[in-house]
């Protein structure tokens with residue numbers, strides 16, 4: 001049985017199509033990173049899975065049931081992007097309160113210990129730092145001993161140490177068999193945690209693959225040159241695109257060759273005496289390459305980049 005099933009889901013807000021025919025299955029014990037730029041539709045997808053919203057079209061199932069039924073959500077823990085903690089309640093009281101809604105909550109002391117919050121148990125949440133609040137918000141997703149957790153940008157705004165500590169807690173939950181669907185803007189975060197990565201942009205799933213496969217895809221470098229031959233099938237070229245205007249003033253086609261090893265490709269082309277000119281190599285950072293992956297208008301961007 002899948003833990004989360006999203007099938008052909010479309011969700012609009014007025015004229016904005018936040019999700020456009022999205023399908024996604026998450027199996028037991030998976031740790032899936034949902035990666036995408038601002039406004040991609042990540043939070044909307046989580047809100048459908050947690051039953052806060054209804055899809056306009058398509059179906060969403062959570063642990064075999066309708067997420068809008070409270071019974072389906074007994075096995076669910078959620079950390080939303082923003083958490084409003086009651087400022088005058090103490091940390092321990094908030095954990096007790098949320099845990100009280102579940103049949104078999106984690107004992108408060110144990111949960112606080114796991115998240116390094118023991119010393120703050122008697123502090124009012126209004127007195128916590130931003131990082132401490134975030135830690136508490138993620139801890140609260142686990143208080144009900146859930147089978148699956150949804151984390152919306154769990155470590156945004158945290159310093160390196162706090163981020164590592166939260167990652168460790170998420171990893172520990174996963175190692176115990178828990179299922180995790182988390183969103184992030186940060187490749188680094190997804191890289192640190194996820195086994196599977198779903199890239200979403202403009203409400204559309206652009207890629208859904210293992211972390212390794214996604215990283216290989218985004219780690220490509222771009223070799224731009226003008227050549228009379230089509231080099232798209234050259235060894236080492238993973239993908240090729242014509243760059244508009246494709247024809248140079250004195251003939252040849254301007255083309256972008258994406259490759260994991262730009263140096264080796266250029267050496268090969270020189271050795272084979274391929275007649276190319278105006279060579280440019282753009283070393284894409286992971287961020288740049290990721291942006292390229294979600295950019296539907298790649299040829300236009302490449303044209304701009306080669307000027």
Ligand SMILES: Nc1ncnc2c1ncn2[C@@H]1O[C@H](COP(=O)(O)OP(=O)(O)OP(=O)(O)O)[C@@H](O)[C@H]1O
Nearest residue numbers: 013016017018036037038039040041042043044045
């Ligand atoms: N309640 C709402 N009313 C109107 N439009 C909304 C609402 N919620 C989301 N949207 C729109 O739907 C689209 C997807 O938003 P969503 O919050 O799901 O994206 P996101 O990927 O989570 O973005 P971010 O990374 O910035 O949190 C955006 O265009 C957003 O403006």
